[in-house]
Amino acid sequence: MNLKILKFIPIVLTILLITLFSCSKSEEMTLEEAQIRKAENQQGLLAGTIRKPGGVEEFAIGQSGGTWYTTVTKDPKTFNLIAADSDQSASDILGGLLPGYLADYDPYKKEWLPETASFEIVVHEEEDSLDVIFTLRDDLYWSFYNSDKKVKIGADDVVFWYNEIDGNADLQLPSYNGQFLTMPDGSDARVTIEKLDDRTLSFHFPRIVANPILSCNMTYGPRFIYEPALRELGSEGIKDILTIDTDVTTLPSGGARFLTEYTPGVRLVYERNPDYWETDEEGQKIPYIEKSIAKIIPDLNTSFLLFKNGETDSYGIRAEDLEELVNTEDPDYTIYDGGAIMGADFISFNQNASGLSEHILGWFTNKEFRQAMSSLTNRERMVKQIYRGLGEPALHHYAAANPFYDESISNVYTYNPEKALELLKSIGMNQDDQGIMRDSEGIAVEFDIVTNSDNNLRIDSANIFSDECSKVGIKVNVRPLDFQKLVEMLTSTYDWQAILLSFGSNYWPTGGSNVWPSAGNLHLWNPLQDEPATSWEARVDTLYNEGSFTPDEEKAKVIWDEFQALLLEELPLFYLVHSEGFLAVRNKWDNVYYDTLGGLDSSRLFLKEAE
Amino acid sequence: MRDLYSKLMHLVFRFRGAHPLLSFVLNRLVSMIVILFILGFAVFALMELAPGDIVDRYVQNQMLAMAEGGGDGKGTNGLFSEEQIAARKAELGLDKPFYVQYMHWLKQVFVDQDLGRSMISRAPILFLIKTRLINSILLNMISLLMLTVISFALGIYFSSKVGTRTDLAATFIALFLHSFPGLLLLILLQLFAAVSGLFPVTAYPGFPFGENPGRFVFSYMHHITLPLIGAFLGGIGGTMRMIRATMLDQLGQPYITALRARGISEGRVYFAHAFRNTLNPYITSSANLLAGLFSGSLILEIIFSYPGIGRLMYEAVLQEDIYLVLTNLMFTSFLVLFGMVLADILLAVVDPRIRYSNK
Numbered sequence: 003m004n005l006k007i008l009k010f011i012p013i014v015l016t017i018l019l020i021t022l023f024s025c026s027k028s029e030e031m032t033l034e035e036a037q038i039r040k041a042e043n044q045q046g047l048l049a050g051t052i053r054k055p056g057g058v059e060e061f062a063i064g065q066s067g068g069t070w071y072t073t074v075t076k077d078p079k080t081f082n083l084i085a086a087d088s089d090q091s092a093s094d095i096l097g098g099l100l101p102g103y104l105a106d107y108d109p110y111k112k113e114w115l116p117e118t119a120s121f122e123i124v125v126h127e128e129e130d131s132l133d134v135i136f137t138l139r140d141d142l143y144w145s146f147y148n149s150d151k152k153v154k155i156g157a158d159d160v161v162f163w164y165n166e167i168d169g170n171a172d173l174q175l176p177s178y179n180g181q182f183l184t185m186p187d188g189s190d191a192r193v194t195i196e197k198l199d200d201r202t203l204s205f206h207f208p209r210i211v212a213n214p215i216l217s218c219n220m221t222y223g224p225r226f227i228y229e230p231a232l233r234e235l236g237s238e239g240i241k242d243i244l245t246i247d248t249d250v251t252t253l254p255s256g257g258a259r260f261l262t263e264y265t266p267g268v269r270l271v272y273e274r275n276p277d278y279w280e281t282d283e284e285g286q287k288i289p290y291i292e293k294s295i296a297k298i299i300p301d302l303n304t305s306f307l308l309f310k311n312g313e314t315d316s317y318g319i320r321a322e323d324l325e326e327l328v329n330t331e332d333p334d335y336t337i338y339d340g341g342a343i344m345g346a347d348f349i350s351f352n353q354n355a356s357g358l359s360e361h362i363l364g365w366f367t368n369k370e371f372r373q374a375m376s377s378l379t380n381r382e383r384m385v386k387q388i389y390r391g392l393g394e395p396a397l398h399h400y401a402a403a404n405p406f407y408d409e410s411i412s413n414v415y416t417y418n419p420e421k422a423l424e425l426l427k428s429i430g431m432n433q434d435d436q437g438i439m440r441d442s443e444g445i446a447v448e449f450d451i452v453t454n455s456d457n458n459l460r461i462d463s464a465n466i467f468s469d470e471c472s473k474v475g476i477k478v479n480v481r482p483l484d485f486q487k488l489v490e491m492l493t494s495t496y497d498w499q500a501i502l503l504s505f506g507s508n509y510w511p512t513g514g515s516n517v518w519p520s521a522g523n524l525h526l527w528n529p530l531q532d533e534p535a536t537s538w539e540a541r542v543d544t545l546y547n548e549g550s551f552t553p554d555e556e557k558a559k560v561i562w563d564e565f566q567a568l569l570l571e572e573l574p575l576f577y578l579v580h581s582e583g584f585l586a587v588r589n590k591w592d593n594v595y596y597d598t599l600g601g602l603d604s605s606r607l608f609l610k611e612a613e
Numbered sequence: 614m615r616d617l618y619s620k621l622m623h624l625v626f627r628f629r630g631a632h633p634l635l636s637f638v639l640n641r642l643v644s645m646i647v648i649l650f651i652l653g654f655a656v657f658a659l660m661e662l663a664p665g666d667i668v669d670r671y672v673q674n675q676m677l678a679m680a681e682g683g684g685d686g687k688g689t690n691g692l693f694s695e696e697q698i699a700a701r702k703a704e705l706g707l708d709k710p711f712y713v714q715y716m717h718w719l720k721q722v723f724v725d726q727d728l729g730r731s732m733i734s735r736a737p738i739l740f741l742i743k744t745r746l747i748n749s750i751l752l753n754m755i756s757l758l759m760l761t762v763i764s765f766a767l768g769i770y771f772s773s774k775v776g777t778r779t780d781l782a783a784t785f786i787a788l789f790l791h792s793f794p795g796l797l798l799l800i801l802l803q804l805f806a807a808v809s810g811l812f813p814v815t816a817y818p819g820f821p822f823g824e825n826p827g828r829f830v831f832s833y834m835h836h837i838t839l840p841l842i843g844a845f846l847g848g849i850g851g852t853m854r855m856i857r858a859t860m861l862d863q864l865g866q867p868y869i870t871a872l873r874a875r876g877i878s879e880g881r882v883y884f885a886h887a888f889r890n891t892l893n894p895y896i897t898s899s900a901n902l903l904a905g906l907f908s909g910s911l912i913l914e915i916i917f918s919y920p921g922i923g924r925l926m927y928e929a930v931l932q933e934d935i936y937l938v939l940t941n942l943m944f945t946s947f948l949v950l951f952g953m954v955l956a957d958i959l960l961a962v963v964d965p966r967i968r969y970s971n972k
Contacts, residue, residue: 079736082735242735245730246736263821266920268819269819301916304916
C-alpha cells in the first residue's frame with residue numbers, strides 16, 4: 003500500500019515544480035501603467051475599424067443580384083398587422099412588406115422628406131388649425147409573389163387604414179390614442195382625414211402643432227384583405243386572419259421584398275419585389291439584393307459563431323466580441339465604427355412619497371443632492387472600465403438626431419467629488435469622524451440602487467457609482483432585480499429608492515410624452531400627478547405643452563432650450579454613457595455606410611463582383 | 614342504492630380478478646387523467662400568483678418603448694388607455710378567476726376539440742406545437758436509441774471486466790461525464806465545431822426538408838452529430854453505471870452460480886438471464902428519461918438553434934402566454950405519465966414476477 007503512495011510522489015513533485023517555475027519575478031503594473039496599456043489596446047482596437055458614416059457621400063450605382071444572409075432572434079408570431087402591434091419581431095418582419103411611411107425623417111439633414119407621398123402643410127392662423135396634404139406616388143402597388151396580379155394603392159387605402167384600423171376603438175390599437183390632440187381647454191379632439199382625390203388626402207388638425215408630419219405620419223396595410231375581413235368578421239374576427247400558419251407566398255407586398263418562405267424555428271426567406279417603387283439615381287429598382295435569408299437564431303453567441311464561420315453577411319458587434327473580430331488574421335469583413343449610440347443608461351431617484359421613508363424622501367427631493375450624485379458619477383471611469391474606452395460620457399438631454407439638439411446645453415454636474423461635497427454641505431450633509439456622510443439630523447446617508455439583473459453592464463455601472471459614493475462616505479447598495487419586477491416597481495408599487503435603467507433616446511422633443519410631463523404614467527420619479535408637485539415640474543409641463551404647439555422653429559428653440567436646461571439643472575434623472583456601436587459586414591458588399599444615427603441602408607448594398 | 618353500489622363493486626372486483634393487467638392499465642389511465650387535471654389547475658393557480666399577466670407585460674413593455682420617443686423616429690405611437698387595457702383583458706378572459714379560465718380552456722379542448730390560439734399572436738396552438746414537435750421527437754428518439762444501445766453494450770462489457778484497470782478507467786470516465794455540467798459540455802462542443810469547422814454550429818439544416826429531401830437527410834445527420842454527442846456524453850455516465858451495477862448485482866445472485874454450475878454457457882448466463890433482469894430498473898427509469906430528454910433538450914435547442922418544442926415553451930413562459938404554456942406542459946406531463954404506464958406494461962412483459970395476476 004505504501005509503495006503505491008510512493009508512486010505518486012514524482013507526480014506531485016513535478017506539479018509543484020511547474021507551479022513554482024511559472025511564477026515570474028516581474029513586478030506588477032502600476033495603475034497608470036495599466037491604464038496606458040489599456041489606452042494602447044483601445045487604440046489598437048479602433049485601428050482595426052473604419053468610420054464610414056452615412057449622409058456624407060452619395061451611394062454608388064449598383065447592380066442587382068446576390069443573397070444576403072442574416073439572423074433574427076425570434077420567430078414571427080403572426081402575419082397580421084393588427085396582432086403584430088403586440089409583437090416586435092412580427093412588426094419588424096412585416097414592415098418590409100409594407101410600401102413605407104408617408105414621409106421619411108432624415109436624421110442627417112434633420113428634416114422631413116417625401117417617402118410614399120409628397121406633402122404640403124397649410125396653416126390656418128386665424129382658425130388655429132392646420133392641414134397636411136399628402137399626394138401619394140402614382141406607382142404604389144400591392145403585388146403577389148410569382149404572379150402578374152397587382153392592386154394599385156390610392157388615397158382610399160390610407161383613409162381606410164387611418165379611420166377603420168388605427169382609428170377603430172374596438173380594435174384597441176395603441177395608435178388609436180395617438181390620433182387625438184389635447185386642445186387649449188384640456189379636451190381631446192381627433193385629427194381627421196379626408197380623401198381629396200384618388201391620390202390626395204388631407205389630415206385636418208384641430209389646432210396648430212409643432213411637428214404635424216410626425217403626428218400623422220403612418221404606414222398602411224393591404225386594404226383589399228382587411229376591409230372585407232372587417233365587414234365580414236367584425237373587429238374581433240379580423241385579428242384571426244393571416245396567422246402564422248398562413249402560406250407566406252400568398253401575402254401581398256407593397257414593399258421592397260416578398261416573404262417567400264417561413265420554416266418555423268429555422269428561417270425566413272425574402273425575394274426582391276420588382277414592382278417596388280423606390281429607385282436609385284439612375285432609375286434602377288432597389289434594393290439591389292435579390293434574395294435575403296434570415297436564420298432564426300435565439301442565442302447571440304451562436305449568431306456570432308455563424309458570422310465568424312462566414313455563414314452570415316453582417317453582425318452587430320457586442321462589446322465582448324470586438325477584440326476577437328479585430329484580431330482575426332486576414333478577415334473577409336470590415337468593422338464599421340458607427341460612433342456613440344443615441345441612447346444611454348440613467349440614474350434616477352424616487353421622489354414619490356408613497357414608497358419612501360421621510361428622511362430618504364427629504365434627500366431625494368433636494369436638487370442639490372441629485373446634483374451631488376451626478377457629480378459623484380464617474381462617467382469616464384465607466385467608459386474605461388465597462389466599455390473598454392469605447393464610448394463617451396452622456397451629458398446632453400436630447401439625442402444627436404433631435405432637431406433641437408444643442409451641443410452647448412449639457413449637464414455641468416460632471417465628475418467632481420469636491421463639488422459634490424460642497425453641494426452636500428449646502429444641504430447640511432457632512433462626513434463624521436469615521437468619514438461616514440450624515441444628514442443634518444445625523445442619519446447616515448445610505449440607499450439602495452436597483453437595476454435589471456440580466457444586464458451586466460448596468461450592474462457594473464451601478465457598482466462604479468456605489469464605489470465613488472463610498473469614497474465620500476455614502477453607502478449605496480446595488481440590488482439587481484428581475485426586469486419585470488423593476489417595471490412593476492416603476493408602474494405600480496413605487497417602492498424603489500434609486501434606479502439605473504435606460505429608456506432609449508430623446509429622438510424628438512415631444513417624445514416621451516409619458517415621461518416628462520408630470521401627469522405621465524412613466525414620469526418615473528413621481529408619476530401620475532394630478533397637479534405638478536413642484537414648481538419646476540410645473541414649468542416643464544408648460545414648456546412641453548408650449549413646445550408641442552409652436553411650429554415656428556426659432557420660437558420653439560427658445561422653449562426647448564429652456565426645457566433641456568431645466569431638466570439638466572434639476573436632474574430628475576441623469577445619463578451615464580453613450581457606448582459606441584460597431585457593425586461588421588463582409589467585404590464582398592459595396593455601398594456600405596454605417597453609423598448609429600441612420601444605421602445600415604441594406605437596400606443600397608450590392609455585390610462587388612457584379613460591378 | 615346500496616345494492617347498486619355493492620353490485621358495481623362486485624363487478625369491478627370480478628373484472629380485476631379476470632383481467633388483472635388490463636385493470637391495472639385502466640387504473641393508471643384514470644389516475645393519469647386526474648393527475649393531469651390537478652396539474653393544469655395548479656399551473657393556472659401558479660400563473661395567477663405570478664405578478665401581472667400577458668396584457669400587463671405587453672403594456673409595460675410598450676410604455677418603456679414609448680419612452681424611447683417613437684422607435685425609428687418616423688411616427689409617434691399612441692398609448693393604451695385604461696379602458697383599452699380592461700377591454701383586452703376581458704377579450705382574453707383574464708378578468709375572470711383562474712379556475713373559470715381553466716374550465717373555459719378545458720371546455721375548449723375537450724368539447725370544442727380546439728387547442729385554442731396563442732394569446733399573443735392568435736396563432737393556432739396546434740400549428741405551433743405540430744411544427745416543432747416532430748423535430749423534438751426525431752432528435753430525442755435518435756438520442757434515446759443511441760444512448761440505450763451503447764450504454765447497454767458498455768455496461769454489460771464493463772461488468773464482465775469488474776476489478777480490472779479497464780473497469781476502473783471506465784467507472785472513472787462514467788463518473789466524470791455524469792458530473793460534468795451539461796451546459797458547459799454543449800458550449801464546448803459548439804466551440805469545437807466553430808474552431809475545427811468539421812461540424813456546423815447549429816443543429817438544424819439551413820433549408821427545409823421540402824427543398825431537397827435527399828440533401829436534407831444528410832445535412833440533418835451532419836448537423837445533429839455534435840448535439841447528439843453532447844446528449845450522449847451527458848447521459849451515458851449515469852445509464853452505464855446503472856446497467857453495470859445491476860448486472861454485477863445479478864451476477865452475484867445464487868441463481869447465476871447455479872446456472873454456471875450446470876454448465877450453461879457464459880453468453881447464455883449473461884444475455885438470457887442476468888441481462889434480462891437488468892431491464893427491470895432500466896425500464897422503470899426510462900419512463901422519466903423520455904420526459905427528461907424533452908425538458909433537458911431546451912438548453913441544446915437554444916444553444917444550437919434547434920427548432921424544437923423546448924424553445925417554444927421557453928418563450929411562452931417568458932411572455933406568460935398561458936394557453937400555450939398549459940398545452941405544452943400538459944403534453945410533457947402526459948408523456949411522463951404515459952411513459953410510466955408503458956414502463957409498467959413492459960415490466961410485466963419482461964419480468965414474470967410482475968404480471969399482476971393472482972394465478
